[in-house]
Amino acid sequence: MRTPKTILVVGTFDTKRDELEFIQDLIVREGGQVLSMDVSVLGDTDMPVAISKHEVAIAAGVTIADVIAAGDENDAMALMSQGAQALAVKLCAEGRIDGMISLGGTMGTDLALDVALALPLGLPKYIISTVAFSPLIPAERLAADVQMILWAGGLYGLNAICRSALSQAAGAVLGAARTATGFASDRPLIGVSSLGNACLKYMKRLKPALEARGYEVAFFHAQGMGGRALESLASQGHLVAVFDLCLQEFNNGIHGSIVNSGPERLERVGLAGVPQIVAPGAADLVDLPTWQPIPAHFQGRPYHVHNKLITSLTLTPDERRFTAREMAARLNKSIGPTHVILPLAGIEEWDREGEIGHDPESLAIFFAELRAYLKSPVEWTETAAHINDAEFVDAVLKVFDGWVETGLVQPGRCDGEVRRAQHGVMASAG
CATH class of the missing domain: 3.40.50.12020 (Uncharacterised protein family UPF0261, NN domain)
Known part of the structure; x- marks a missing residue:
């Protein structure tokens, strides 16, 4: 019954x-x-x-x-x-x-x-x-x-x-x-922010690498409610770590787009003390509804029409400085381990050479502002790679593996451990 x-x-x-x-x-x-x-x-x-x-x-x-x-x-x-x-x-x-x-x-x-x-x-x-x-x-x-x-x-x-x-x-x-199944899992759970594969591609390499380490991985679409879900789960203790590698919805919010996840974005994970690795994926863009006229102050700049819902526009150097300062101000409040990784060759697929967002000078300005405003104990490192290169994922995993080794993050569970745990549950139930 x-x-x-x-x-x-x-x-x-x-x-x-x-x-x-x-x-x-x-x-x-x-x-x-x-x-x-x-x-x-x-x-x-x-x-x-x-x-x-x-x-x-x-x-x-x-x-x-x-x-x-x-x-x-x-x-x-x-x-x-x-x-x-x-x-x-x-x-x-x-x-x-x-x-x-x-x-x-x-x-x-x-x-x-x-x-x-x-x-x-x-x-x-x-x-x-x-x-x-x-x-x-x-x-x-x-x-x-x-x-x-x-x-x-x-x-x-x-x-x-x-x-x-x-x-x-x-x-x-x-x-x-x-x-409803709730959040029961036989492996520690990691949350990762991202966009779709057209813009960000690190999930293809990151997911199997983390699963091989004994973790379950959940990706959150950073288009408003995805970030709210990610941060809510982290603050409620469901995630052992957060890889906040896409900040476009945060960027949208501070630049006035309705495609955002609220004013607390980029604060809640750090204030909850959950270990987080952060990268500025797609933080050079702002999303606006395709079905609305482009506001006057956003006109006259390169843009990409993603579909009938979303259009992405590039940001000016001053807007990128503002983004960097706002990112740093929120991350500096963190009470848990926080590490920012700067992929110097680019932060989304449309900023590669020949694409609408290619602007290495503005990207360098953005990184310089971040370096200037991030404060200890927040750590940051650089990689010469693009965020969609394999080397970027290697840099992320290097930080994460270090945290696991030093006990800052709960270790994953291999298949044998999972099977033994499941057997123990079944035996106790019998």
Whole structure:
């Protein structure tokens, strides 16, 4: 028999009672269980809920009367958000929930985004929203593994269109809770940032080399949410080391592109004390949406149209100086081992001779600025290679192997060790 999964259902049960009841009934009908949390402020619901709005307010250190007395709907919902986050985290830590689902317009979505961010990666989290996929929601508000479903036709009351969206969401969160594997691994896990093979190619050599050393390797697409997932996993203790070799999404953020991973990018791994090897892969480019007009201050420079979504533009020498200083400022905050590798021959495929980004003078300016601003205990070394050359990967592995040898990084597990560990688990289970 399959153990029933429990889904935390979060919402304003005073104004969205019918919709939330519809979701809960579907989850129960399909063999799941629900734990309801009411985050209403002014109104009351006649529907039984597991966690009342009064309990949510108390978890924030106030009463509902205090919330109402805040006098502003934003301040009031911010207090309810604090309580909802605290309770959701507690329920998760106690193993009482296997997934989370919420719905709302802008107010409900605002709170749901906070709750999703507070929950760990790997726990299924779904938000049904009238503003799903909207540019109103910046990258830093999104949990790296959150799923959003557009609440089409759902602003006021149930209807055929609304029920279609809600039923899909209910099935999705329950199905995800049943099939989620979590982060169990028989080998230590390393996270690596990169772009696709057209721009950066080190993964082809790096992945098998690390696997041969007994590690599992996960590559994160550095186009916004990839970096958020990488840094979230590292800060939550799931990664033994990070190879942050592509910084284009960080670069995008500091130069004003929407294709970014939030203002904390390049800080969280170091502040968590996780060993990191960093290289400025593609840090000479800024990505903009192909479907938007190029802003005036970016016009008149070489660019590469990657597809109908992304166009990459080169940076000026002054912009590269700024990038180097911002990189150094964040990396200098690291409390864990941090080593920066400078590939002097180039940092992405389009900066090779004959390509749109070839500008060795500006690249040299960028490296000079990095050298000037990186501070101890951050270490840095150079390689004469291009970032897509085999010698660059050799330089990365040399630093990493040194860390393993000195005990800064957990050693990998060979096949024999993995088999023995698996046998031990099976024997204990028997």
